[in-house]
Amino acid sequence: MSDFKAKPPVGIEPTGASKQGDSLYQLIRDDIISGRLQPNERLVVADLALRHDTSTNPVREALQLLRGEGFVVISPNRGARVRPIDQNFVRDIYEIGVLIEPALTRWFVGMATPEDIAQLEKVQAEIEENNFADPLRHSELDTRFHTIMYERHYNQHAAELWWKHREVLRAVSRRYNFTLARRAQVLREHRQLIQFIKDGEAEKAAALVAQHVEGSGRHVLEQMRAAEAARAG
Amino acid sequence: MSDFKAKPPVGIEPTGASKQGDSLYQLIRDDIISGRLQPNERLVVADLALRHDTSTNPVREALQLLRGEGFVVISPNRGARVRPIDQNFVRDIYEIGVLIEPALTRWFVGMATPEDIAQLEKVQAEIEENNFADPLRHSELDTRFHTIMYERHYNQHAAELWWKHREVLRAVSRRYNFTLARRAQVLREHRQLIQFIKDGEAEKAAALVAQHVEGSGRHVLEQMRAAEAARAG
DNA sequence: CTGGATCAGATTGTACATTATTGGACACAG
DNA sequence: CTGTGTCCAATAATGTACAATCTGATCCAG
Numbered sequence: 078m079s080d081f082k083a084k085p086p087v088g089i090e091p092t093g094a095s096k097q098g099d100s101l102y103q104l105i106r107d108d109i110i111s112g113r114l115q116p117n118e119r120l121v122v123a124d125l126a127l128r129h130d131t132s133t134n135p136v137r138e139a140l141q142l143l144r145g146e147g148f149v150v151i152s153p154n155r156g157a158r159v160r161p162i163d164q165n166f167v168r169d170i171y172e173i174g175v176l177i178e179p180a181l182t183r184w185f186v187g188m189a190t191p192e193d194i195a196q197l198e199k200v201q202a203e204i205e206e207n208n209f210a211d212p213l214r215h216s217e218l219d220t221r222f223h224t225i226m227y228e229r230h231y232n233q234h235a236a237e238l239w240w241k242h243r244e245v246l247r248a249v250s251r252r253y254n255f256t257l258a259r260r261a262q263v264l265r266e267h268r269q270l271i272q273f274i275k276d277g278e279a280e281k282a283a284a285l286v287a288q289h290v291e292g293s294g295r296h297v298l299e300q301m302r303a304a305e306a307a308r309a310g
Numbered sequence: 311m312s313d314f315k316a317k318p319p320v321g322i323e324p325t326g327a328s329k330q331g332d333s334l335y336q337l338i339r340d341d342i343i344s345g346r347l348q349p350n351e352r353l354v355v356a357d358l359a360l361r362h363d364t365s366t367n368p369v370r371e372a373l374q375l376l377r378g379e380g381f382v383v384i385s386p387n388r389g390a391r392v393r394p395i396d397q398n399f400v401r402d403i404y405e406i407g408v409l410i411e412p413a414l415t416r417w418f419v420g421m422a423t424p425e426d427i428a429q430l431e432k433v434q435a436e437i438e439e440n441n442f443a444d445p446l447r448h449s450e451l452d453t454r455f456h457t458i459m460y461e462r463h464y465n466q467h468a469a470e471l472w473w474k475h476r477e478v479l480r481a482v483s484r485r486y487n488f489t490l491a492r493r494a495q496v497l498r499e500h501r502q503l504i505q506f507i508k509d510g511e512a513e514k515a516a517a518l519v520a521q522h523v524e525g526s527g528r529h530v531l532e533q534m535r536a537a538e539a540a541r542a543g
Numbered sequence: 544c545t546g547g548a549t550c551a552g553a554t555t556g557t558a559c560a561t562t563a564t565t566g567g568a569c570a571c572a573g
Numbered sequence: 574c575t576g577t578g579t580c581c582a583a584t585a586a587t588g589t590a591c592a593a594t595c596t597g598a599t600c601c602a603g
Contacts, residue, residue: 093374093377093383093386094386095386095387095587096386096587097587097588098587121552121554123552123553123554124553131588131589132588132589133554133589133590134367134587134588135587137367137371137554137555138374138587141371141378142374145374145378150326151326152326153326153327153328153554153555153595154328154554154555154595155553155554155595155596155597156553156554165464166467168465169465169466169467169468170467172413172468173410173468176409176410176413177406177409177410180405180409231398232401234399234402234403234406235402235406238406328554328556329555330555330556331555352585354584354585354586355585355586355587356584356585357585364556365556365557365558366556366557366558366586367555367557368555368556370586386586387563387585387586387587388563388565388585389586
């Protein structure tokens with residue numbers, strides 16, 4: 078799990094949880110992401126407290142946080158369950174990304190310094206070097222790539238929203254591989270994006286990002302559908 | 311306060327709070343919205359528990375929820391405070407609205423039934439009849455108008471996001487009046503919007519909504535700035 | 544097979560112990 | 574006399590233990 082970590086953008090609203098509450102949040106979240114906790118599985122407060130050697134209040138707090146991020150569903154008097162991350166859920170999140178990310182990108186193009194671009198190229202070089210050999214590493218690098226663009230945006234709310242969604246999507250896509258076609262396209266789009274940023278082509282960059290996010294969403298959804306069909310068939 | 315209520319869209323994710331937790335959430339939220347609780351005021355768990363005649367756990371739960379909605383800021387070991395809803399905060403939220411609402415609208419135009427349109431026209435008639443005489447009523451009607459358009463959207467996430475933001479903005483704009491210019495514009499845009507929907511002009515409707523939201527944001531921000539200047543001067 | 548009493552299991556609420564922060568008193572150096 | 578730093582106590586957040594309440598399922602009676 079530790080190699081799944083990615084640094085959040087600077088200045089993102091902290092969880093506001095206490096030490097134990099926060100680490101519990103991390104632990105349970107990792108259990109969900111890694112699949113150790115099944116979709117729809119009940120999350121019994123007392124059990125979790127026992128397992129993580131603490132008491133119930135920190136667990137409740139962590140569950141509330143996870144609910145906020147979309148990893149857990151809570152219903153009154155019936156407790157918490159692992160949210161089954163289904164196709165609708167993923168589609169919803171991607172669609173919001175398609176709306177928001179281009180706007181963040183457009184702003185970045187107007188603000189990018191040579192250092193920013195150097196950073197992007199460095200990360201892109203690492204992505205190309207890794208060339209999807211280590212999927213987790215790719216996921217982390219790709220997230221870093223986009224974080225560079227978004228983290229200094231004045232609209233912290235939008236950036237935070239993007240980050241939350243990103244985390245969920247990483248949790249999902251972790252289960253699948255990239256098709257060859259998609260690999261090529263990701264590299265191509267990143268390169269092209271850097272070029273547009275260099276040229277100050279804000280509109281083109283924004284349009285490209287929209288396409289990039291949309292393609293990414295479509296790709297994951299197709300994988301999910303395929304896996305679904307395989308399970309059923 | 312009770313006349314400030316507006317019905318949330320159907321199928322919005324429930325808070326997941328228990329009975330007491332949920333009502334506490336409502337109470338504290340109303341106190342923040344109405345200004346009975348000052349910006350940055352500390353929210354002491356024990357006090358709140360006492361005041362609302364309950365114990366600390368439900369209060370903690372309610373505060374977590376309020377944090378999720380953006381009404382409260384929590385920092386570890388230092389407790390919760392009323393979030394000062396400043397201009398940046400409002401601008402951030404409006405900008406996200408400008409990105410999301412047109413997309414929701416576009417879809418609605420393709421799906422609207424004659425009943426939907428009749429509903430919109432009915433609400434619009436009430437808005438015109440009220441003609442901003444009762445600002446709270448206007449706020450509620452205006453919210454209903456947009457809810458009709460968005461609440462059945464397949465992207466429940468986007469709709470929920472919109473609703474949360476809407477609630478915050480209502481909390482803010484409650485403190486201000488509409489300028490005459492803005493009143494006229496709101497009415498004009500609503501009428502035009504209905505016409506576009508009738509004609510199935512999805513793109514035009516989306517563009518108009520973008521303009522509508524942007525104008526609304528600008529209006530509120532100007533009011534805030536004016537109030538700020540008045541305080542300072 | 545239906546329907547309601549019953550009961551185990553879990554959530555929710557209460558009381559309290561522990562631990563962290565904060566502001567102020569006080570001593571001391573400049 | 575003023576500014577600085579340390580210690581301490583008040584205050585409040587956080588964690589623990591437990592009581593109360595709710596839910597869902599099981600198991601009979603009809």
